[in-house]
Amino acid sequence: METDMGDRTIEELTAKLDELDDLGNDIPDFIEIQEKIAELRGRAEALIRERPLVAVGAAVLVGYLIGRLFASDDND
Numbered sequence: 001m002e003t004d005m006g007d008r009t010i011e012e013l014t015a016k017l018d019e020l021d022d023l024g025n026d027i028p029d030f031i032e033i034q035e036k037i038a039e040l041r042g043r044a045e046a047l048i049r050e051r052p053l054v055a056v057g058a059a060v061l062v063g064y065l066i067g068r069l070f071a072s073d074d075n076d
Helices: 002-025 028-050 052-070
Strands: none
Touching (some): 002 028, 002 052, 028 052
8 A cells, every 4th residue: 555655655746747848848058957956856865765654644734735725714
């Protein structure tokens, strides 16, 4: 199960980075950005493969914090 979550996380991350890469391909002046995206993708995939539980935990924490940040406060 741990591997499935890590694989799904890698697939989702890769899809998002592919979208960014495609945007960069439309503008040839951003070769450095494209290289940085490729480097970040490799580092992120390596980290997720090495420590999938930490990666999933970090994703959950970030999601929770973003949710809290944008949640409306109905108590006012």
